[in-house]
Amino acid sequence: MVKKTFAGPMYLAGFIIFFVIILYTYTGEWLSWSRKAAEEAEAVAAIRCSGHGRAYLDGLVLSGNEDHPVCECNSCYGGLDCSQFLSDCAADANSGDPYFLEPFWMSHAESSAILVAGWHRMGYRYSDGSYISELLVKHIHKLHDMVGNAVTDGSYIVFGAGSAQLLNAAVYALSLSPSSAPAKVVTTTPYYAMYKMQTQLFNSLDYRFEGDTSLWKNNLDNSTRFIEFVTSPNNPDGMLNKAVLDGPNVKAIYDHAYYWPHFTAIPAPADEDLMLFTISKLTGHAGTRFGWAVIKDEAVYQRMIAYTTLNTMGVSRDAQLRVLKLLNFVLEEEEGRELFQFGYKTMTDRWIKLKEILSLSKRFSLQQIAPQYCSFFQKIREPSPAYAWLKCEREEDKDCYRILRAANIIGREGSMFSAEDRYVRLSLIKSQDDFEILADRLMKLVAEEQGHELLQTSSSS
Amino acid sequence: MVKKTFAGPMYLAGFIIFFVIILYTYTGEWLSWSRKAAEEAEAVAAIRCSGHGRAYLDGLVLSGNEDHPVCECNSCYGGLDCSQFLSDCAADANSGDPYFLEPFWMSHAESSAILVAGWHRMGYRYSDGSYISELLVKHIHKLHDMVGNAVTDGSYIVFGAGSAQLLNAAVYALSLSPSSAPAKVVTTTPYYAMYKMQTQLFNSLDYRFEGDTSLWKNNLDNSTRFIEFVTSPNNPDGMLNKAVLDGPNVKAIYDHAYYWPHFTAIPAPADEDLMLFTISKLTGHAGTRFGWAVIKDEAVYQRMIAYTTLNTMGVSRDAQLRVLKLLNFVLEEEEGRELFQFGYKTMTDRWIKLKEILSLSKRFSLQQIAPQYCSFFQKIREPSPAYAWLKCEREEDKDCYRILRAANIIGREGSMFSAEDRYVRLSLIKSQDDFEILADRLMKLVAEEQGHELLQTSSSS
Numbered sequence: 001m002v003k004k005t006f007a008g009p010m011y012l013a014g015f016i017i018f019f020v021i022i023l024y025t026y027t028g029e030w031l032s033w034s035r036k037a038a039e040e041a042e043a044v045a046a047i048r049c050s051g052h053g054r055a056y057l058d059g060l061v062l063s064g065n066e067d068h069p070v071c072e073c074n075s076c077y078g079g080l081d082c083s084q085f086l087s088d089c090a091a092d093a094n095s096g097d098p099y100f101l102e103p104f105w106m107s108h109a110e111s112s113a114i115l116v117a118g119w120h121r122m123g124y125r126y127s128d129g130s131y132i133s134e135l136l137v138k139h140i141h142k143l144h145d146m147v148g149n150a151v152t153d154g155s156y157i158v159f160g161a162g163s164a165q166l167l168n169a170a171v172y173a174l175s176l177s178p179s180s181a182p183a184k185v186v187t188t189t190p191y192y193a194m195y196k197m198q199t200q201l202f203n204s205l206d207y208r209f210e211g212d213t214s215l216w217k218n219n220l221d222n223s224t225r226f227i228e229f230v231t232s233p234n235n236p237d238g239m240l241n242k243a244v245l246d247g248p249n250v251k252a253i254y255d256h257a258y259y260w261p262h263f264t265a266i267p268a269p270a271d272e273d274l275m276l277f278t279i280s281k282l283t284g285h286a287g288t289r290f291g292w293a294v295i296k297d298e299a300v301y302q303r304m305i306a307y308t309t310l311n312t313m314g315v316s317r318d319a320q321l322r323v324l325k326l327l328n329f330v331l332e333e334e335e336g337r338e339l340f341q342f343g344y345k346t347m348t349d350r351w352i353k354l355k356e357i358l359s360l361s362k363r364f365s366l367q368q369i370a371p372q373y374c375s376f377f378q379k380i381r382e383p384s385p386a387y388a389w390l391k392c393e394r395e396e397d398k399d400c401y402r403i404l405r406a407a408n409i410i411g412r413e414g415s416m417f418s419a420e421d422r423y424v425r426l427s428l429i430k431s432q433d434d435f436e437i438l439a440d441r442l443m444k445l446v447a448e449e450q451g452h453e454l455l456q457t458s459s460s461s
Numbered sequence: 462m463v464k465k466t467f468a469g470p471m472y473l474a475g476f477i478i479f480f481v482i483i484l485y486t487y488t489g490e491w492l493s494w495s496r497k498a499a500e501e502a503e504a505v506a507a508i509r510c511s512g513h514g515r516a517y518l519d520g521l522v523l524s525g526n527e528d529h530p531v532c533e534c535n536s537c538y539g540g541l542d543c544s545q546f547l548s549d550c551a552a553d554a555n556s557g558d559p560y561f562l563e564p565f566w567m568s569h570a571e572s573s574a575i576l577v578a579g580w581h582r583m584g585y586r587y588s589d590g591s592y593i594s595e596l597l598v599k600h601i602h603k604l605h606d607m608v609g610n611a612v613t614d615g616s617y618i619v620f621g622a623g624s625a626q627l628l629n630a631a632v633y634a635l636s637l638s639p640s641s642a643p644a645k646v647v648t649t650t651p652y653y654a655m656y657k658m659q660t661q662l663f664n665s666l667d668y669r670f671e672g673d674t675s676l677w678k679n680n681l682d683n684s685t686r687f688i689e690f691v692t693s694p695n696n697p698d699g700m701l702n703k704a705v706l707d708g709p710n711v712k713a714i715y716d717h718a719y720y721w722p723h724f725t726a727i728p729a730p731a732d733e734d735l736m737l738f739t740i741s742k743l744t745g746h747a748g749t750r751f752g753w754a755v756i757k758d759e760a761v762y763q764r765m766i767a768y769t770t771l772n773t774m775g776v777s778r779d780a781q782l783r784v785l786k787l788l789n790f791v792l793e794e795e796e797g798r799e800l801f802q803f804g805y806k807t808m809t810d811r812w813i814k815l816k817e818i819l820s821l822s823k824r825f826s827l828q829q830i831a832p833q834y835c836s837f838f839q840k841i842r843e844p845s846p847a848y849a850w851l852k853c854e855r856e857e858d859k860d861c862y863r864i865l866r867a868a869n870i871i872g873r874e875g876s877m878f879s880a881e882d883r884y885v886r887l888s889l890i891k892s893q894d895d896f897e898i899l900a901d902r903l904m905k906l907v908a909e910e911q912g913h914e915l916l917q918t919s920s921s922s
Contacts (some may be wrong), residue, residue, distance in 0.1 A: 031492075033506075033570035034499035041495050056573065056582055058782045060596055097584035105579035109494035113516065113578025115502035116783060118566035121517055121574075121748040123558035132702045135521055155521045161622055161773035168772070172662075198771045201633075203666045237819060287582040287778035289825060302733035310659045311629070312622035312773065316780040317748035321519045 005285040034115050034336050041113070044069055053082035054102070074433040076101075092410045092430075096235075096386070098349075099431040101284030104342045111335070114325045121317040131314025132159050134137055139293055139327040144269070146336060148375050149259050151271040156301035159315045161309060163257055163278040163291030167229075169311070170200050170274055170293060174227050174251045174255055175207040175302035188227035190236055190389070190417035192255070195229045212418065213244040216309045226250045232270075233258040236425035237367045239265065239384030257281050262343030263386045264276055265372035273297060281386065281429075283326045283339070290315060290323045318448040340376065347384035350428045350435050357439060361446045362453075365391045388426040400424045401417075407445045411439065462643075495576050502574070505530055513894055514543035514578075515563070521868045537896040548812055552899040553871045553891075557696075557847070560892040561811075562745030562854045565698050565803045572796070582778040592775025593620050600788040601753055605730070607797060609836050610720050612732040616678060616755045617762035620776040621769060624739040624752035628690075629659050630772070631735055631754060634764035635688050635712045636668040645671040648690035649705055651697055651878035653716070653849070654689045672707040673879065682738075694719040697878050697886040698706035700830045701725065723804030724847045726833035734758060742847065742890075744787045744800070751776060751784045774833075801837065804835055811889045811896050821833030822907045826852045849887040861885045868906040870899065 022188045031038065033195040040057065048057035049071035061068030073082035076089040104114050129136055137157045144150040160166035167208040175183040185199045189212045199209040210216070213228060220226070230252050238301060243252045260282050278291035295301045308314055330336040348373050369383035390411065392400035399421050414423030428435060492499065501518065508516035510532035520530030532771035534543035537550040566573050571617050590596055598618045605611040621627035636644040646660045650673045660670040671677070674689060693702045704713045714822070716734040719725065721743050741747035756762045769775055790795040795812045819825050851872065853861035860882050862874040875884030888897060 004633050007760075012476065015473065031496070031499050031503060034502050034574055034576075035492070036571050037574035037576040038492050038495035038499040041578055042492060045494075047580055048666060054580065057577075058594055060588070099584060102583055103581050105583070109579055110497050113495055113498035113574045113576060114563045115495075115498040115574060116797075117502055117518075117574055118504055118570055118787070119515065119563050122566070122745050123560060123564055124556065124715075124747050125558070126714065134521055135519060136723040161777065164771075165773045184484070194771070201768065201771045202663055205664045205666060260735070284583050286585050289775070307662065308660045310655070312750060314750070316622065316750040316777040318779040318783050319777040322779050324519050326579070344474060 001044045010131065018327060034117075037115055045109070047071060048081070049073065050077070050081050050083040052077035060360065065404070074431045076437050087324065088408075089437075090405075090410050091441045092409045092411050092434065093412050093426040093428075093438050096281075096286070096427055096429060097334065098281055098284035098286055098429045099434070100346050101339075101343060102431065103211075104339060105284070106242060107330065108335070110235050111329050112326060115322060116318065121323070124313060130155070131309065133317075133324065136320055136324050136327070139324060141330060142331055142340045143327055146333075147261065147266065147340075148269050150227065150256065150275055150277070150294060150412065151269045152294050153294050156157070156298065156300060157295045158295065158304045158308060159320070160291045160293065160317055161289040161312060161319075162280060162286070163276045163293075164198070164256065164289075165308065165311065166276050166291050166293045166304070167194060167253070167255070168202060169304045169307040170253045171199060171207055171227055172204075172272070172307050173300045174253070175204070175225070178222075179208075179225065181224065182209040182224040184216065184228050185229070185232070186210050186213050186216055186228045186245070188213045189422065190234070190414065190419035191229065192231060192235045192417075193416050196418070217244055220245065220247045220250070222249065223293075224249060228252045229255060231255040231257075232418075233264045233385065236387045236423075237265065237389040238369055238383070238387065238410075239367075257388050260343070261340040261376045263384055265374035266376045266379050267377060269374060271343060274300065279323050279326070283323075283330065285322065285326065288319045288322050290319045302454045344381070344384055346432075347428065348382050348384070351382070351384050354428070354442070355441055357388075357442050357446055361449055363392065363394055363397070363449050364442075364446070365393055386427070386429050388428060390424045390426055392422050392424075398422055406443075407441055407448075409441045409445075481623070484790070487738060490825060491775070495578075497918065501883065503725065506570070508532060509542070510534065511542050514621065515539035518696065518819075525660055529645075529794040535727070535892045537898050538894065549864075549869075550898075551869045552902045553870050553873050554887040554899050555873050555897065557742075557747070557888055557890060559742055559745035559747055559890045560895070561807050561890045562800075562804060565800060566745070569790065569796070572790050573787060575782060577779065577782065577887070581782070582849050584631065592770065593604070593618070594778075594781045594785065594824045597781055597785050597788070600792060603792055605755075605787055605793075605808045607792065608722065608727065609730050610722075610727045611717065611736060611738070611755060612730045613755050616757050617659050617759065619756065619762060619765045619769060620781070621752045622773060622780075623741060623747070623861045624737045624754075625655065625659070625750075625766070626772065627665060627696065627752050627754045628655060628714070628716070630763075630765045630768040630893065631737065632668050632688055632712045633661060633665075634761045634769050634825050635735070636665070636686070638667075638686060640686065641683075641710055642685065644668045644686040644688050645677065645707070646690070647671050647674050647677055648692070649674045649702060651695070651875065651880035652690065652698045654879075658880070677772040678705055681706065681708045683710065685710060688707060689713045690716060690910040692716045692718075694725045694846065697848045697873075697884075699725065699830055699844070699848065701728070701827075713902055719847050721804070722801040722835065722837045723808050724845055726835035726842050727837045728833060728838060731909050735761065736746060740784050740787070745790065746783065805842070805845055807893075808847070809843050814842070815889070815899055815903070818903050818907055819851075821895050822910055824855055824910050825903075845877060846886070849876075849889060850883045853883050853885075859883055865906075868902055869908075870902045870906075880907045 029141050044055050044057050048198050053071040053073035055069045055071050062070050071082045075092045076086050078084045078086050141152050162382050185207050187195050196209050226245050230241050230243045234241050254275040257278045273296045275294045280286035305411045313454045367389040371382050374381045401424050404411050411424035414421045504516050505516050514534035515534040516530045516532050523531050532543045536553045537547050539547050540543045602613050605613045626842035646668050648656050656672050689706050691704050693704050695702050713734040717736050718739045734757045737753035828850040832841050832843050835842045862885050865872050872887045875882045
């Protein structure tokens with residue numbers, strides 16, 4: 001009898017201990033101060049937005065009965081939960097927002113999240129006295145080694161708020177000279193408008209934007225200094241450009257924003273004196289504003305450091321932390337490959353579909369990119385450019401943007417790239433919704449063209 | 462008997478349910494993908510660094526048996542856990558790192574932490590198409606209303622990577638004119654070196670740095686355009702400066718980085734055409750690189766937007782998220798007051814101690830700041846400047862920096878502020894350790910002076 005009354009509580013206590021162990025194992029350590037932030041993030045992530053949008057921690061908050069962030073919908077979706085398809089809306093293929101990688105990070109939520117403590121890096125400098133995280137520099141070297149897209153051994157790294165900040169930092173660094181005449185900043189058409197707009201904005205005594213390289217190719221003299229922007233792959237057309245000008249007074253800035261396996265074959269590691277990269281088109285985190293320059297010459301490096309120091313006192317330490325976490329992920333052998341596989345697959349699928357649609361058209365054509373051996377995938381791979389560089393082929397279709405606009409498609413005018421308006425850039429790196437709506441609109445446009453031709457054929461026969 | 466065998470498990474089940482409810486209540490919701498990040502952050506925060514340093518999530522990692530971030534120690538502390546006092550080291554009072562607020566955020570860990578999901582704001586734009594969080598703009602208006610340090614109703618807000626980026630953005634915006642002569646950028650000695658260095662860096666056709674306002678005060682003509690930097694409170698000396706130049710061609714940029722109750726009385730809300738603020742000296746998050754401009758004129762606002770767009774495509778969305786969380790905290794009535802009380806108390810304590818030490822000296826003097834009515838605290842308050850502007854009074858002590866350096870104190874030379882080297886700026890906003898070592902070194906220096914005087918008096922008597 002005594003034995004029996006003792007066994008009951010013993011049994012109970014044993015069970016409770018077992019249960020606590022199970023719970024502890026399942027939930028990990030007890031969290032204290034970080035729990036609230038984690039709960040907030042999960043609550044926001046749980047707002048599903050019907051798969052056609054997402055809610056953010058800093059989204060505008062519904063003020064009413066329910067006080068939580070609102071869904072930000074993909075274009076052509078609306079309603080509080082993005083469930084309404086807005087059938088008449090325009091397919092917006094203008095911007096280079098890299099949302100094609102968003103689903104990738106959503107499915108790798110655990111390994112890409114960071115919790116930032118309130119006292120994280122309040123000061124200006126890292127422990128080595130610089131504005132640049134040494135750990136992140138190491139990661140960047142490893143990244144290029146792993147991808148094989150750039151030789152960085154022995155080179156210096158400078159960070160910028162996106163590669164945008166580094167464009168002018170590089171122009172500044174390369175233009176300094178005892179010579180009084182400003183350096184001529186040039187590039188090859190079609191080109192990314194930022195080069196021109198930014199160079200003109202600063203209106204410097206040291207450099208001037210002087211347009212297309214073709215104006216200068218056979219016009220080099222010994223006294224004029226040139227700074228040539230070379231974009232490879234090129235924005236808008238995806239070509240693996242090389243410098244056009246060559247000479248002792250010519251310096252090149254290689255913009256390699258798109259030189260990643262998502263968008264292009266990597267025939268060999270780039271090995272130029274000054275190369276720019278950005279996280280925006282690698283992991284898709286354009287909003288974080290983080291880019292880097294790989295520089296061979298120490299004096300150029302020092303000048304770019306001086307520029308970024310006086311311009312913004314370096315890059316946000318919060319942005320650097322975020323990028324560190326993302327690169328940590330990419331540098332894990334398998335995960336890294338998975339990112340590039342995902343990026344490449346998404347982009348080729350889109351390109352194949354686009355080509356298929358336009359193969360039926362005589363009115364519109366796409367740039368030609370040949371399949372090429374890629375040292376990263378170790379195989380010949382199909383093209384998968386970030387943008388379609390669409391041409392309106394008909395003589396009378398001089399304003400291709402307007403023609404697409406009438407078909408409810410928003411592209412970016414050729415003239416924005418200093419090219420003919422017979423061309424339009426269509427962004428292929430936005431969300432899957434964006435791409436599908438674009439494809440749908442293009443299909444209709446091509447179908448109309450064919451219906452029209454059929455009509456003409458039958459009426460002329 | 463049947464009843465009894467049934468009661469055992471029932472009793473057990475009830476207990477388990479009760480236990481689960483207790484656990485659930487204690488631990489909140491179960492976390493899934495966010496848990497790992499939260500655990501990582503707590504593990505790093507748990508590295509104590511003996512109270513003389515801190516470990517960061519992105520700190521350099523010990524590679525050895527234990528793979529965790531290393532402590533980053535306050536100056537004069539060393540060793541793996543910052544427990545070693547390095548008695549011979551220099552008191553570093555050079556930089557403006559605002560670590561004085563670090564303990565505040567450590568003690569408000571829960572309400573200042575954020576968890577950033579891997580897919581947070583990957584795109585370039587907020588839902589309104591801008592690079593600027595509308596919610597954060599609203600917070601900034603509320604903040605100025607609450608503190609009463611600036612009139613912002615009807616004004617425009619532009620964000621920058623710290624106020625650093627906004628200095629040149631403002632110069633750019635104010636200098637545009639059909640006139641061909643560059644605008645003269647001027648300020649009043651002693652002044653923050655950044656104005657000069659940054660303006661000269663960009664070497665623009667539109668503006669030139671032209672030194673001290675005193676050169677131009679009685680020299681204004683109708684054709685010359687001036688842009689005057691007015692720093693209030695002034696860096697280095699804490700004075701509530703007003704514009705010196707006045708005329709139809711004079712525009713002022715008010716740098717109000719230090720116009721917060723930590724550092725100065727707020728006699729009245731500032732109400733200038735163009736005012737700059739920064740989070741660095743408000744919450745102490747200098748590393749986040751976030752500042753804002755308050756602008757009355759729409760055309761000036763548009764130009765500053767154009768500048769920040771072309772320079773960096775806006776401010777890191779991660780920095781904006783962090784600032785939103787911090788301002789959320791400050792805007793809570795009680796917490797906000799607590800931050801300013803803490804900041805004010807810390808800074809007055811330091812100032813009182815410094816004054817006490819130097820009151821015994823004839824060799825060194827401090828700037829004079831009068832107690833003044835503060836509309837925020839609604840009382841007359843004591844001075845609490847961010848920096849001491851120390852003067853070496855002896856005729857022969859022309860190089861005050863060198864004299865302090867010999868006493869193991871690192872200040873910033875007067876010449877860095879275009880003032881005489883008889884002056885040195887000493888930073889009072891670093892960590893408590895930094896301040897105490899500074900105070901200790903100054904005490905020794907003053908004691909030596911007195912010992913010397915005593916010796917002189919006794920030998921001459």
